[in-house]
Amino acid sequence: MMFKKISLAFVSLLALAMVLAGCGSLGGGADADPEEISMLTGGTGGTYYPLGGEIATIMSDNTEKTVSAQASGASVENMQTLQDGEADLAFTQTDIASYAVDGKLMFEDSATDNVQAIGTLYPETIQIVVLKDSDIESVEDLKGKRVSIGDVGSGTAENAKQILEIHGLTLDDIKVENLAFDESTELMQDGDIDAAFITSGAPTGAVEGLSAQKPVRIVPVAADKAKELSDKYPFYAEDTIPAGTYGLEEDVETVAVLAMLVARADLSEDAVYNLTKAFFDNVDGVKHAKGKLISPEKALDGVGIDLHPGAEKYFKEEGLK
Template sequence: MKKKWLSPLALIFALLLFLAACGGDDNGSSEGDGGDSSTDPDMLQLATGGTSGTYYPLGGEMAKIISDNTDVEANAISSNASAENVLSIENGDVDIAFVQTDVVAHAVEGINAFDEPVEHVMAMGSLYPETIQIVTTDGAGIESVEDLAGKTVSVGAPGSGTFINAEQILEVHGMTMDDIDAENLDFGESTGGIQDGNIDAAFITAGTPTGAVEGLAASVDVAIVPIAQEKIDELTEAYPYYAADVIEEGTYGLTEDVNTVAVLAALAVSDSLSEDLVYEMTKAIYENAEGMAHDKSSFIKAETALDGIDIEVHPGAQKYFDEAGVE
């Protein structure tokens, strides 16, 4: 009798242990707020920017680093940059993308170019300063932002980071888009238009030197319109994600330093990617940046990777920065 009583009891006990093991964690893994590693794609889409800007070549190098140092392949694709990239992540069209820190902050808040807040976009880390360059030529007669009034000026695609930068810079000078003849051109079209005489100037937000502007400088004498210090102070007070910046003498053949402002380029990722994968990607990029050929790679360092970040950091990236001692 004793033997018959113990056997069912042992079976019940074993069943309870099994059920407890299966339901021990509602999250199913230690992936944090990121996705489940079982759903990570085999091929990641990395959105960059136009082929004549800084994002595209740098993104190609990063895609190779990810492919060489993780278990997934990464493919860098061209795009219309920040605003489009944020929405592409939100809609599930890409997994990782270059963004401006100001634009992605607007996206999370649901302001400016964004009708409602995005919910699935997280930060991986910032990369380098993106300089706002107001490009023209020596003979255009444009020596200040106020001189842009009445001129034909490229301001980038509506809703893009460049477009918003142009709006805000005009704003602190008491101007709006109505005061200029605005054209919505990409970087290559902008510099081509300046060279052909079809436009007078262009706002270009990108790391310097920018390939499209270097190409223009090969055929004409390039000038960069300076921003006065009092306007820089006004802009940074109104919009704290800006910082003072300088385009150094010699860049594009300039004969003196030019004062301007910058935001930060950053990488954003989908919250569907697992903590493990984003940790591996973050570690791969920040620990292999010095091997990249692009000039901006010298700015890509773990110790500055949280500068300018005003949205939630993906737990995989945060895990790497915690290990690296980055606050």
């Protein structure tokens, strides 16, 4: 009888230990330091997935961790998955990260408190596209025009509202169309809309397709308005669309949200420091076209949420604020 009691107690303790070990493997706790790191990216046809694969390889080669990139539904889904402790690192956009942390818009019922920033990567440019012969020269000229602001509930739609706001306009001042990028450019080509907001890395395929049929322009966001915008919404950064893009005759000043790498807040400081250092010290190993836009010097632009202490340690050591 005594042996049975001891055996049952041992089995119970063993089962408890296995449960606790399982919880640790999900990354729970205030100082999680898993050997295998999962990185959420985006769809296989986008930029996040191939770029994430390269970043994961660089991190694996320069730390004792094994980092694996995984396809996902991108920014919004990634923030929720990190919040749930089901992954370690992720790509997201700076504006989506801010909405998640602040519990706004699509995160109104699910605010995030377990995600912090590692650093921004490259701009997702806000492009206000019009045909070259359009009479729309400024954001203010959009008043009364038929304008696509992106899909309902999209980040692009929020970008449009915020940019209009800084210029003294609201959605009531324009004739709103909620269209995907391809639909926007198709209707513009047919003369059915006057302008379209498109938030995407430039050049964007839909806009390139339109420019191959009809000459286009990008409506600028002036520097003073860009500063006013970033002062109110710190996830924005100034950006420039270079001459030659879409056949543009000169550079166009605008703004961008940024693609950003984030981490679970409960990953240990040492783990995130080592991963951050491994990537940014070896960023020249990125062969993807976006790699030339990534640098530690730009990685704090437009972050908009708290840095993870491990990332903060790295940037302080590099003399960056």
